[in-house]
Amino acid sequence: MALRLSLPTADGRTSPYTLQGRAPVVPSKGAVFNRIAYSAAHVVADPLAAIDPWLQCAVDWDATIAYRQRLWSLGLGVAEAMDTAQRGMGLDWPTSLELIRRSLDAARDFGPGALVASGCGTDHLVLDEVKSVDDVIRGYEEQMEAIEKLGGKLIVMASRALARVAKSPADYERVYDRILAQARQPVVLHWLGDMFDPALAGYWGSRDVDAAMDTALAVIAAHPDKVDGIKISLLDKDKEVAMRRRLPATGGTDGQGVRMYTGDDFNYAELIAGDGAGSTPRQGQSDALLGIFDAIAPAASAALAALAAGDQARFHAILGPTVPLSRHIFAAPTRFYKTGVVFMAWLNGHQGHFTMVGGQQSTRSLVHFAELFRLADQADLLEQPELAVQRMGHLLALHGVAA
Template identity: 75%
Template structure:
């Protein structure tokens, strides 16, 4: 039976008929030839008596259940990152509680990967006086996460971006952080399209100069760096940087516009890790079944099938991450609600209001086009509920 719904699309109110795509069937025992982390969202508690713009309340059971789903699909979890609204509603004490609960849950899942965001967000940028304050903030979070047995993703610091006077200050901070890390870390370079407070990170607004500074830090400490995730939405720069990484250091793509071709790779470069990117992506939260199925096909040598599955998800991702890119979390959570992975569409910080009804309608259409509405009848029912809330 066909399903249709009236949507406010670019041409006005239009009747849209769903394509009735068969759901993706990821491998029962996923095996990939890429490391693939999904930066996972948090599920808010809509019944908590809090001021949602000021206080954080998390539905822990639903949040951990979503991570268990990602692990079952063979994806790792990048915990307490910007996808979990770190710095946009999720504070450091709640982030640490989230990391603890994820690590505990992962112990019951053979092979489950978890890497946890370590930042300086307990230090308000305007309260930072110098780089020593930033170092102390990083050290506090490092100690807390490593005490739980967690591996670190060293997140970009708003406080460091504010007080640093040039690349030398970044070198000093990262030298201290890397020197103390118990295990090799993943560095995270988040562009200012994701967070305007990070403009000029690595000591320069010139991205070529910034890349030289980042490569200098990695080259000086290759044994301490598992890889670097860059989220610049610039595939050319990612490839150029990938080919210059030291042996043993991976490029984790954070490019939610071009991930399919970056993960597939171009086969060029001196080292195997120079020829493709691994993945640490927020969009993998929303497209997890397709990502798992595609990565399984790639590992089996079926590159054409990998592209057939993953390429149709790219227009959806580009829409979710459209400017202002920092509001992409709203689309991620909307997808989880449409697909029945949470019972409501509310977010930490009230961020469900960050996108327009027209944005959600186009997201719905693109998700259907990519075969990512896992339960079409439920998705239509929930989309109609949202439309009714807006007077349609």
């Protein structure tokens, strides 16, 4: 029997929608990739906690760790305590550190291949009390010490505090030189555009992206052996490719060069596939550190396995249809994309509720969710269609719409 329901449309009406009826892709177990692929993973809120959700944070630890185990089982790494986990947007530093600790413990229990890299930032600082670059350095050092004490690999996150107090590119160079010199193992740098976080406008000391890129590349060139790669989330594929071409051909974790980790949730398929240009293989392709991989994990796994097997056509056939969904989830205001990621996890049965840290399930409209549902179906990403229809019907009813 066909699965149908009525979904709201942008003109304020409802329209019947019948699901496609195609089976989702089933990734192979034990697949080998030729790209490193981190999924920036979300956290599952505790809906029964007696807290004020806008002011306090409560996490369902069992469900949160179970989701990470699922990502590892698909061959994906976990980028922990990043903005997808609402870091600095509901998830505070003490809870982030507990999340990192639990994730690292779970990875050790899971076994070899369970990659984890953990966000290190300055979000525990009170912005009004940050007066100097030295304050920012101390903030980074505090989180570095805590994460490295747990055995964690660092993702050095962009700092709102640094963006606030830095007066020139030289201030950025000073901070990153200090942090990289101390890192115990190569780190992933993190350049998050202001479409994801308006407080990061002008990062690297300039609102001109090319000038900012020059500063970031100078930092990397000064410490190539301390930089595994850089994740950039500018939603501009040409800027990513231009920077990728200029990354050091030596250094990185294995001495074979610094990696570009795409954070472009609009153009990830073509950036990961690469163009083969550049003086080294890594300058011609991107690895991945993506929030959208949380929502499309099985498809990402199957596509990456096909790419590693030399089947680019299948890679694009699987991943290409997910791009319209990702562009919808990450539509402006882009910082609200976390809501779509958690909505997908709920539709697919990976958590029992649609409640988020900070009450952020309210940041998108019912019309947005309806279009997300359509696009997920058209990309063959509804893993349990009957459950997805039932849950979409519950959301519609909550908004006074008959399914």
